[in-house]
Amino acid sequence: MANRRRGKNYFKRAEGTPPPVTAEIKRHVHFNEVDLLGIVWHGRYPVYFEEGSEQLGRRCGLSYKDFYESGLRAPIVQLHVDYFQPLRLAEEFTIRTVLVWDEGSKLNTEYYLLKNDGSIATSGFTVQLLTDAGTGEVCIISPPLLERCRTRWKSGEFHIKNR
Amino acid sequence: MANRRRGKNYFKRAEGTPPPVTAEIKRHVHFNEVDLLGIVWHGRYPVYFEEGSEQLGRRCGLSYKDFYESGLRAPIVQLHVDYFQPLRLAEEFTIRTVLVWDEGSKLNTEYYLLKNDGSIATSGFTVQLLTDAGTGEVCIISPPLLERCRTRWKSGEFHIKNR
Amino acid sequence: MANRRRGKNYFKRAEGTPPPVTAEIKRHVHFNEVDLLGIVWHGRYPVYFEEGSEQLGRRCGLSYKDFYESGLRAPIVQLHVDYFQPLRLAEEFTIRTVLVWDEGSKLNTEYYLLKNDGSIATSGFTVQLLTDAGTGEVCIISPPLLERCRTRWKSGEFHIKNR
Amino acid sequence: MANRRRGKNYFKRAEGTPPPVTAEIKRHVHFNEVDLLGIVWHGRYPVYFEEGSEQLGRRCGLSYKDFYESGLRAPIVQLHVDYFQPLRLAEEFTIRTVLVWDEGSKLNTEYYLLKNDGSIATSGFTVQLLTDAGTGEVCIISPPLLERCRTRWKSGEFHIKNR
Numbered sequence A, B, C, D: 001m002a003n004r005r006r007g008k009n010y011f012k013r014a015e016g017t018p019p020p021v022t023a024e025i026k027r028h029v030h031f032n033e034v035d036l037l038g039i040v041w042h043g044r045y046p047v048y049f050e051e052g053s054e055q056l057g058r059r060c061g062l063s064y065k066d067f068y069e070s071g072l073r074a075p076i077v078q079l080h081v082d083y084f085q086p087l088r089l090a091e092e093f094t095i096r097t098v099l100v101w102d103e104g105s106k107l108n109t110e111y112y113l114l115k116n117d118g119s120i121a122t123s124g125f126t127v128q129l130l131t132d133a134g135t136g137e138v139c140i141i142s143p144p145l146l147e148r149c150r151t152r153w154k155s156g157e158f159h160i161k162n163r
Helices: A042-060 A064-069 A144-154 B042-060 B064-069 B144-154 C042-060 C064-069 C144-155 D042-060 D064-069 D144-155
Strands: A021-028 A076-083 A092-100 A106-115 A120-129 B021-028 B076-083 B092-100 B106-115 B120-129 C021-028 C076-083 C092-100 C106-115 C120-129 D021-028 D076-083 D092-100 D106-115 D120-129
Touching: A021 A042, A042 A064, A042 A076, A042 A092, A042 A106, A042 A120, A042 A144, A042 B042, A042 B076, A076 B042, B021 B042, B042 B064, B042 B076, B042 B092, B042 B106, B042 B120, B042 B144, C021 C042, C042 C064, C042 C076, C042 C092, C042 C106, C042 C120, C042 C144, C042 D042, C042 D076, C076 D042, D021 D042, D042 D064, D042 D076, D042 D092, D042 D106, D042 D120, D042 D144
Parallel strands: none
Antiparallel strands: A021 A092, A076 A120, A076 B076, A092 A106, A106 A120, B021 B092, B076 B120, B092 B106, B106 B120, C021 C092, C076 C120, C076 D076, C092 C106, C106 C120, D021 D092, D076 D120, D092 D106, D106 D120
């Protein structure tokens, strides 16, 4: 069983690699997202994670459309969520999405849902593998799409504005 | 990062403890559950897990109603999913839910989604903590509800019929 | 504003046409489907309607796969729901789906969600237009897929077993 | 069957009553909201309607919290959706929510989902009845919460800023 690590990172930051790319969204909890206890149902969090990851993807050239046009898919092969504090009806919170540098044909993304006092309500991660849309096989050589993203990442372009 | 273990167990079966309780549901993939690629969207699996866990809960006296009437809550504090093979539109599959014996005030549940050829499409687990509905604190002493369940579990009652 | 008609039909049964085709599913309300008040959130009902309509479609040769293989689509152009009584957490209910005979290139479907005492909790309808998958245009001449369905319908084949 | 009226109003604007209150949100279509055809699944629209209605409720003192604190509930008794054009993956659109003046103990709300070219993709309405949280009965006399809202509405306060 994975460790529950509040505020700790899920993926290692390898020495000498560019810092992670971070994106943030502010959001309210909608009525249809809470359960009988007035807190967000645990299975609704992948929706929040995806909102964060889509925002980050638009910025880094890693959106669904970008993959599609490059003949790639990026299926999620692993999802993990740790729940520390509930989010309540109408509560405002922040989705912080963090893409961590990795040399392989995959995307390692961490998610931190923050209450307005800065404390972590929920955290988690996803792992996506880059596959060829035609064969379905995992890309052995890192695809050009990912290489372009990495070049921009190293240049510091993604770190200038935070949203 | 947790290991990806296809067909391996997430929770240890301690020696000398009763075997896990298992429940199974057969199910089709609905149109609203698949994504643009015709496969179940990764964030829909907690719904499947919950269907399995509700069925198991009804059998073991661990339903939401049972917790409520005992002044207890059982929040999920951890969720994990490993995706091995996609489930496709209209595909029939089985949700196998496995409750693993644990001495503490918590519920360790494993989920295995099986294709009709018996292979594992997806697996995962949840951890629930038993808390007092009034104080919100984790139960230090195992509550009577859980003790009653364990007595029936040890007696073998849960293993007679498999559904 | 459409009339609220409890137990009345939404679509006219034209004289001399075959009686509607009916399908029924028994179902429990899942935890993730209820809201803060412990009743099914109003926006969850299209999921129930779709479960009913998929079951009926499998029986009548009108599944998504059937449309796809015939180069057709069947987009929903209208949805209506009337809420009379709430459905509660864990409650068992029946989804009754009723396909009403129509001469045009469309499907008129009514839905009745029944409590175990036989009373109507919710009713509603959808209208689907048959369109050409290539052009996106509505089929002017009734497509062969629909004609085959109508031949079987007139023969009484769909009325033999009710599930 | 209700008429399909593109761009027409669902509820009558009675002469001599204050103009409707309008709220707007800009939004992208998320990956988990589209179906196999890459368009928003028809049953996802109640989520969009609710986002609009929550925004409007916050402005007019008609949020869930406001109802709750006044011992009221506002169950939806009718939902209607007309689909004119699909919304596609990643498409930006506007949710325009329109609360129409009514003298009774109910809320009549219209929804218009607009593409960026200004055309209507989808429209619909909901009817909510104000009920007493204790008895569950519909309020015969208009409750103070609604009266306060109407006083502010007549004063023009809701029409100054449009968001």
